Amino acid sequence: MKIAVTGASGLIGGRLVPALQADGHDVIRLVRRTPRTVDEHRWAPQHRRLAPDLLEDVDAVINLAGTPIRPRPWTPAYKQRLLNSRLDATATVSEALAAAAAADPTRHRVLLSASGIGYYGDAGDKPIDETEPPGSDFLAELCARWEGATAPAEEAGVRVVLLRTGLVIGHGAMLMRILGLLFRAGLGGRLGSGRQYWPWISLQDEVDAIRFLLQSDLMGPVNLTAPRPVTNAEFTRELGRVVRRPTVLPVPGPLLSLALGEFARSSVLGGQQALPARLTAAGFTFTHTSLEVALREALAKE
Template identity: 65%
Template sequence: MGPAAPADRPGPGRRRRCRHQPRGTPIRPRPFTASYKEKLLCSRLDATTTLSQALAVAAAADPGRPRILLSASAVGYYGDTGARTVTEQDPAGTDFLAQLCAQWEAATGPAEAAGVRVVHLRTGLVLDRRAMLVQILGRVFRLGLGGRMGTGRQYWPWISLTDQVGAIRHLLAVDVSGPVNLTGPAPATNAEFTRELARQVHRPAVLPVPAFAINLALGEFGRSSVTAGQRAMPVRLEESGYRFTHADLESALRAATAR
């Protein structure tokens, strides 16, 4: 998990002692300092562990009542997988975000052990006009300053907000547990993504950003979240019967950039 020592890796039922306890610290395009990593870990593991333990207690007191925990995670779980297709059966990566997701999922252990149906929502880039990614890139591209990032060959797994919400509602009703990739069925490379975004806002995508500049400015975040990627497929979601509203990038970005 990067620089963290093994003692900082709590097991499924162990509470992590945190100096900082912010709630829901967002992952932003900024360097991963030690204090920022601590906030990202604590804001996810503490709340998930507390909720999981509470559900385990409730399940023990009333074992006949069905209980469901849909717990957030991300496709960053897989690390940088290049052009290789990944599904829910693939192992965790080794970078900080991958190990953060692995610990986050492990924090639901008490609930799973108590018989609660737990689903790990491994979400891709959510596309909506209010999403930070779309707001930032949309502003840059509308100014005519957009282009591919790094080589452009890295995959950016995406999902529309409509399908993100639809998939969550679907998973509440079907008998599925374990990891589920919440990504669109047609993952795109960064070059394809930026080209389609430029087309949707009627601007050219002619100013590529070299990988060294991204990594120099953003450090570990840039290496793991911008110039790296996952060609993640929603195998278990589709097998469970979910049908996408936005099955292709063009449709999803058209909805996300509409004014």
């Protein structure tokens, strides 16, 4: 297959592109800077610009572009940046794919577009699969609109898969850098009540699931999470065990909310017991079903 990837320099894209190339695919990367290699092609999603012929002979687009969601207060300007970066990128590739499909309706095309498990909002301890409706907080609204931006491609007959990804556990992941530093310093502890679920997936399984979905016939939302989500308290215990440090310094929820505002309430103190129902039913086999093993690999010294 010929595959175009956006967000190829990010955590997932950086691991995915070499894997796709090893699978024998012809991969091109869409970049916003001046191209440095023959497989890079410039686009300007903030201006909705993409060369009209670039996706003509492409079989698949994997859209991972978007400003990273960081642990900081969500000011109105930052929230708009998070939203715009996702909508602009997704609408740009969706419209380009729709145009390519109109020009050559005989080619079977697929769009795998990033989304997040935050689509469901804070769901408490209720088990969540892909049939659950969206939540009502900012992150849920962002994910719903992000997914909605794929409509032009879907309406043109492109198979669209929405990648609702959980917390990615992998070497270099922001979550691992921050928590690894704190826990190794002996400053680890549960966050808030610790009862909120943290749906996670290893970086290896994230990449393998995307490769699997390229070749499958699934369409629509797919939860990219490990089969057994854990609570924050469980996550804390496992991480403390891995780094061999006590986890006796819980951080009160009100303090987190005061420091990080809406980010804390949505992404730290809220959670989802999200299950990979469609991925499992389709026959995908996870490499990492144990959080401890995933954490050990993510935090291993290189």
